[in-house]
Amino acid sequence: KAGVTQTPRYLIKTRGQQVTLSCSPISGHRSVSWYQQTPGQGLQFLFEYFSETQRNKGNFPGRFSGRQFSNSRSEMNVSTLELGDSALYLCASSLEAGRGGELFFGEGSRLTVL
Amino acid sequence: GENVEQHPSTLSVQEGDSAVIKCTYSDSASNYFPWYKQELGKGPQLIIDIRSNVGEKKDQRIAVTLNKTAKHFSLHITETQPEDSAVYFCAASKAPGGGNKLTFGTGTQLKVEL
Numbered sequence: 001k002a003g004v005t006q007t008p009r010y011l012i013k014t015r016g017q018q019v020t021l022s023c024s025p026i027s028g029h030r031s032v033s034w035y036q037q038t039p040g041q042g043l044q045f046l047f048e049y050f051s052e053t054q055r056n057k058g059n060f061p062g063r064f065s066g067r068q069f070s071n072s073r074s075e076m077n078v079s080t081l082e083l084g085d086s087a088l089y090l091c092a093s094s095l096e097a098g099r100g101g102e103l104f105f106g107e108g109s110r111l112t113v114l
Numbered sequence: 115g116e117n118v119e120q121h122p123s124t125l126s127v128q129e130g131d132s133a134v135i136k137c138t139y140s141d142s143a144s145n146y147f148p149w150y151k152q153e154l155g156k157g158p159q160l161i162i163d164i165r166s167n168v169g170e171k172k173d174q175r176i177a178v179t180l181n182k183t184a185k186h187f188s189l190h191i192t193e194t195q196p197e198d199s200a201v202y203f204c205a206a207s208k209a210p211g212g213g214n215k216l217t218f219g220t221g222t223q224l225k226v227e228l
Contacts, residue, residue, distance in 0.1 A: 004157070033214050043158070043203060043218040056215040059115070090157050092214075100146030100165070100213030105157030 002026065004106035006091050012112045018079040021109045025072050025093030031055075032074040033103060034066060037088040046089075049074055050097035078111075086113045116141040118206050120219025127194050128227055135222045137204035138186040144206040146213055147180060147187050152201045152221075161202075162189070165209075194226045 005024040013019050025032050034046040045058040049068035066076040072093075078085055088110050092103035117140040127133050139147075145166035150158035164171045164178045164187065171178050175194075180187040191198055201223050205216040 031214060035216075042220050043205075043216075045215050045217070048214050056212055058215070092157070094214060098209060098211045098213045100148075100163075100207055100209035102148075102160045102163070103158075103214060103216070105150075105159065107155065107157050 004091055004093050004104050006089075006106035006109050008109060009107065010110050010112075012114060013081050014114050015081055015083060017081050018077060019081060019111060020075055020077045021089050021091075021111075023074045023076075023091030023093075023106060025074070025091075026104055029093035029095055029104070030072050031094045031097040032068055032072065033092045033094070034074070034076050035090045035092065035105075036060075037090055037108070038086070043090075046076065048097060055097050081113045083113050086111060116144055116206055116208075116217040118204060118217050118219040120204050120222060122222060123220065124223045124225070126225045126227060129194060129196060131194055133189075133191045133194055133198070133224055133226075135189045135202055135204070135224075136186060137188070137206075137219050138184075139206045139217075140185065141206070141208070142182075142185065143208050144217075146207045146209045147178070148205050148216070149178060149189050150203045150205065150218075152203065154200075158203060191224075194224075196226050196228060199224055199226045 033048040048056040088108040148163035152158040204219040
């Protein structure tokens with residue numbers, strides 16, 4: 001059974017640009033969550049999608065957005081990049097949303113903003 | 115919002131010894147407490163979790179205890195092995211509804227020395 005796949009694995013952008021990250025969940029999983037991981041702030045929740053609807057949102061500015069498609073694949077977008085957006089962005093999938101249970105994380109997309 | 119504190123930040127033990135990592139949470143409504151292990155270059159992986167209606171849970175060499183009154187929970191690893199070396203994160207969330215919206219602790223770097 002294939003795990004969570006995130007693309008691209010590494011990318012470099014400059015300030016002011018935008019970026020789109022993609023996540024393919026485990027087959028059959030309908031919930032996708034996104035987390036930002038930095039040395040200073042640790043792991044922080046961005047948002048969660050289930051059945052193409054955003055169910056929960058973390059405390060990030062509106063520059064961070066996401067969406068989920070009918071096949072459960074998800075994308076997140078960061079516009080007007082800032083240096084502080086440099087981080088590992090992790091996607092996690094699960095069978096259900098909201099009830100708590102195992103999240104299966106991908107290996108992440110490492111974004112560097114110059 | 116929820117705040118999760120985790121101690122210690124680094125922990126070094128001899129192979130075969132036990133390791134204990136402690137976390138406290140602030141929101142008494144939190145009811146789901148997972149522990150994740152993250153190896154270098156990989157996403158976090160669930161190792162054990164506990165819900166607020168249970169005081170203790172064990173899975174082979176790993177156990178978690180929860181004290182709801184004091185709002186703290188702990189991870190216990192017995193008979194540590196070199197492959198236990200990794201970063202461990204505790205987390206908390208509120209289910210249903212916010213079960214996948216995890217608030218993570220800052221992590222513990224565990225090193226098991228031969």
